[in-house]
Amino acid sequence: xxxxxxxxxxxxxxxxxxxxxxxxxxxxxxxxxxxxxxxxxxxxxxxxxxxxxxxxxxxxxxxxxxxxxxxxxxxxxxxxxxxxxxxxxxxxxxxxxxxxxxxxxxxxxxxxxxxxxxxxxxxxxxxxxxxxxxxxxxxxxxxxxxxxxxxxxxxxxxxxxxxxxxxxxxxxxxxxxxxxxxxxxxxxxxxxxxxxxxxxxxxxxxxxxxxxxxxxxxxxxxxxxxxxxxxxxxxxxxxxxxxxxxxxxxxxxxxxxxxxxxxxxxxxxxxxxxxxxxxxxxxxxxxxxxxxxxxxxxxxxxxxxxxxxxxxxxxxxxxxxxxxxxxxxxxxxxxxxxxxxxxxxxxxxxxxxxxxxxxxxxxxxxxxxxxxxxxxxxxxxxxxxxxxxxxxxxxxxxxxxxxxxxxxxxxxxxxxxxxxxxx
RNA sequence: GUGGGUGUAGCUCAGCUAGGUUAGAGCGACAGGCUGUGGCCCUGUAGGUCGCGGGUUCAAAUCCCGUCACUCACCCCA
Numbered sequence: 001x002x003x004x005x006x007x008x009x010x011x012x013x014x015x016x017x018x019x020x021x022x023x024x025x026x027x028x029x030x031x032x033x034x035x036x037x038x039x040x041x042x043x044x045x046x047x048x049x050x051x052x053x054x055x056x057x058x059x060x061x062x063x064x065x066x067x068x069x070x071x072x073x074x075x076x077x078x079x080x081x082x083x084x085x086x087x088x089x090x091x092x093x094x095x096x097x098x099x100x101x102x103x104x105x106x107x108x109x110x111x112x113x114x115x116x117x118x119x120x121x122x123x124x125x126x127x128x129x130x131x132x133x134x135x136x137x138x139x140x141x142x143x144x145x146x147x148x149x150x151x152x153x154x155x156x157x158x159x160x161x162x163x164x165x166x167x168x169x170x171x172x173x174x175x176x177x178x179x180x181x182x183x184x185x186x187x188x189x190x191x192x193x194x195x196x197x198x199x200x201x202x203x204x205x206x207x208x209x210x211x212x213x214x215x216x217x218x219x220x221x222x223x224x225x226x227x228x229x230x231x232x233x234x235x236x237x238x239x240x241x242x243x244x245x246x247x248x249x250x251x252x253x254x255x256x257x258x259x260x261x262x263x264x265x266x267x268x269x270x271x272x273x274x275x276x277x278x279x280x281x282x283x284x285x286x287x288x289x290x291x292x293x294x295x296x297x298x299x300x301x302x303x304x305x306x307x308x309x310x311x312x313x314x315x316x317x318x319x320x321x322x323x324x325x326x327x328x329x330x331x332x333x334x335x336x337x338x339x340x341x342x343x344x345x346x347x348x349x350x351x352x353x354x355x356x357x358x359x360x361x362x363x364x365x366x367x368x369x370x371x372x373x374x375x376x377x378x379x380x381x382x383x384x385x386x387x388x389x390x391x392x393x394x395x396x397x398x399x400x401x402x403x404x405x406x407x408x409x410x411x412x413x414x415x416x417x418x419x420x421x422x423x
Numbered sequence: 424g425u426g427g428g429u430g431u432a433g434c435u436c437a438g439c440u441a442g443g444u445u446a447g448a449g450c451g452a453c454a455g456g457c458u459g460u461g462g463c464c465c466u467g468u469a470g471g472u473c474g475c476g477g478g479u480u481c482a483a484a485u486c487c488c489g490u491c492a493c494u495c496a497c498c499c500c501a
Contacts, residue, residue, distance in 0.1 A: 007492080062499050066424090084501085111501080116424080118495060127501060194498070205499090260500060270501090277495080284501060305501030334459065365459050373461035384459060398461070
């Protein structure tokens, strides 16, 4: 079979035709929609100083602790491949002028996490992310979610469910962690092994444990958690829900929803889709506050996993990825002289905007015709020894099989006029 | 890091349970039928260290051990 050296490394993949057309399509659609919402694209580096991530995502998070590709470069600097997009954007904002403080930015590109790959999870994967800065208003969260809904609609994805929750202010989160620890202490032995570990490391994670037993324990404390939220947090969340209601966007309030990164506060949400396997979140987002240097930037945003979007589309056979045809005209030739003629002709036609396929393999005419047919062209130009002598070309109509003999200028004229009709 | 499944032609797979001549099919590729003309049809040709290494055996794609890769799931996340 394939040798190791010809394979991409584990968790990475080559994106090639026909799949690449599916990627281009969803990217084009996304850019169109994002422009309507007034977003500008930002392209930050794939590598950053490690601290850009450790400081903003949280030193204790799994993403930082065990999933980050981190290394020392030749100058002894600690570098990491970005595991997500928000931190890099915030690093940019912190160093940018005041005009950037209320930017609306999106990014699109690869992220890297050193996890065991499985369905819907690669080590190099692609996210489309959006950040709305300097708008400390629940309406901004709502607008963000509406954009997300709009994108899914544009891609043709329905049956997605939005789960939403509030984490409250940072002070609330501390109170909740304390309260939850206290409440769970007597029930520790009823929790699964993982949750006993989580109790020490990250109590909130116990809330969204998939284990049934843990769910039964946790459900009793959800109301108590809600009571620990400050009035300000409750008010904020209610306004988010009100805005969603006015836009008629259905959401499921999911008190168990916790997101893994430390920078979130107030609203958090996830979009799930049933067509996917165990990794069923196609998107996640929330409001955050990230400190870089002495400056704290607040914003709201989300990231969409593009591989997972394409998985959903494939499950519904909605990719429509294949272009109908790559070229308009195929140029077949017999002999080196004729190939030269075709080379020159193809250049002129391409300058005129006509997509040309040029047969370079010098195979039999039959084989060249077969290639032309496969390429799906409507016309083939044939140049052989006879045509060289007569200084003509044969133009064959592939739909009805007829062909006519034309000189160069007649041919150019005919094809450019056909192209205009085609447009 | 832990557990399950799978590795046979370019692709999709059969063959393995009860080891036995030259390892098959479909699709694709290439060539011919039609000596300068595509699709449809027919015929033929090429293409394989059966993932890799070791073991058992007169004999291994098949049984055993190891190893690597892919894949699904756990943890966690998009």
